[in-house]
Amino acid sequence: MEILKGVVLLFVVLAGFSLFSLKMPKGSKAMGALAGAATASFLVEAFHYFVGGDLFGIEFLKGLGAASGSMGGVAAAALVPIALGVNPTYAVLVGASVAGFGIIPGFLAGYVLSFVVPKIEEKVPQGADLIAVIVLAAPLARFVATISDPVVNATLLNIGKIIENAANTSPIIMGIVLGGVITMVATAPLSSMALTAMLGLTGVPMAIGALSVMGSSFMNGVLFHKLFKDRSTTIAVAIEPLTQADLISANPIPVYVTNFIGGAMTGVIIAKVGLINNAIGTATPIAGLMVMYGFNDAKTVTIVAVACAITGLIAGTIGGMVFKNFKLKSVAEVRGAN
Incomplete structure (x- = not known):
């Protein structure tokens, strides 16, 4: 039941945020900004706190990483309004207003204020709009973050804990599910970094996310070479x-199917070995691999990483063979080239 609950709730989260991206006003741009916020905060923390600080013992870098990791909410609350066209000064004001909150409360505050701030600018005479934003928008941003924080803790983060417990109970099954889902999401606009950050995944699930996405780099390289025959792509x-979200969205079946199967294969390898990763939101190829050395034996990480790369190459080759006659939209068709 724990495994079933974890899988069902994971797909509920995916469905919810997919609907947000597709149906909410400017939802896709907002989710892209959320992924950028995870990059600007959690990736810096991963490199400098866990690698530079814990692995190499450099206290300065550890402090830098800790500071960056605590700014996820601020980054999200500022980047979302910027992505949605808000004046950068006001966007940073919104971000500063939610200092101390996590990335999802910050994201929600930034999204709501992205529609409020332009209304204030529209209604208030020029020159007085700054005062109005300070008086009205800043408290509203912190209010949104405050009321959403307990909801996030009770839902998304709790789902993350359920998934972590399920992974410890049955690592093979969760390796298949998490490896497949996170790798597939890595090719979708939602972003694997944003998903794992939202759920607050750590331990074995986060290790599966980091190394399965690393393996997908090799898989997608081979797959795209065989299907699209475009070197830069x-x-x-x-x-x-x-970076290829438009091309992937135009050809979802071959890309998503291959990524799910290849990710599931690498997920099983990672789960079977029992590697861990306590750096939240590091489901990304280069940084995900680097961070793994901060939590596990270096030789074991290297062996598993090589195994994931080889698995990715095999999955990409098979995917290229299976879908070689599939009707695809070429790079030229998708991007309007002659």
């Missing part, structure tokens, strides 16, 4: 799948 998707 192949290199770009291997480095960061989100």
Whole structure:
């Protein structure tokens, strides 16, 4: 029941945020900004706190990482309004107003204020709008973060804990589910970093997220080379799948199916070995691999990483063979080239 509950709730979260991206006003741009906030805060924390600080013992870098990791809410509350066209000064004001809150309360505050601040600018005479934003928008931003924080703790973070417990109970099953889902989400606009940050995943689930996404770089490199035969696209998707979101969205079946199967295969390997990763939101190829060395034996991480890369290459090759006659939209068709 614990496993079933974890899987069901994971798909509920995915469905909810997919609907948010597709149906809410400017939802896709907001989710992209959330992924950017995770990059600006959690990735810096991962590199400097866990690698530079814990692994190499440099206290200055550890302090830098700790400071960056605590700013997830501020980054989200500022980047979302900027992405949605709000004056950068007012966007940073909104971000500063939610200092001390997590990334999801900050995200929600930034999203709500993205529609409130332009209304204030529209209704209040120029010159007085700054005072109005300070008096009205700043308290409202902190109010939204305050009321959403307990809800986030009771839902998203609790779901993350359920998934972590399920992974410890049955690592193979959760390796398949998490490896497949997180790798597939890494190619979708939602972003694997944003998903794992929202759920607050740590331990084995976060290790599955980090190394399965690392393996997907090799998988997608081979898959795109075989299907699209475009060198720049192949290199770009291997480095960061989100750069090719338009091409992936136009060809979802071959990309998502291959990524789910390949991710599930690598997820089983990672779960079977029992690697851990306590750096939240590090489901990303390069940083995810680097952070793993801060929590596990270096030799074991290297062996598993090589195994994930080889698995990714195999899955990408098989996917390229299976879908070679599938009707695809080419790079030129998707991007309007002659």
